Amino acid sequence: MTYPHYDRLISFESVHQAVKAEKVLDRQGIAVAALPTPREIAISCGQCLLFVAGRRGGNLKAACGCACALVKTV
Template sequence: METVKLYVIVFDSTHSAIAAETMLKEENIANEVIPTPREITASCGLSIRFNIDSLDKVKNILKQGSVSVNGVYKLERRLNEKQVEKLM
């Protein structure tokens, strides 16, 4: 069975999640607003999932913007095992 990897941005507020989604779309970075995975507890409940190929661009955009970000995480799921790694 293959490993499923998710890369998500977690926010302190819904407003920040929507603002970040807009910023990423303006830069043509594919993303999707999703409920925050339960493995990550501290958030407003909304996160943005994105492709790992965009990680450096996403980090730069978030640093330049005035959006409050709780963190950027990599989640890996394989069978019943889940791992969470904070990237930023």
């Protein structure tokens, strides 16, 4: 499955962090999709988020206070 309108993938060390980050992105009006982390990314709780970085994204790590495992351009 492909998600052509998203340009960033982020995975987390815990599901709690993923849920918190999803809420932060949503409050900022940024479209986000939660899905299982691809097998190619080994360090993960099993959930990742896809989103469009854009100018409104700001610093997600600072906004949600999480230690994100990976932020990748997709």
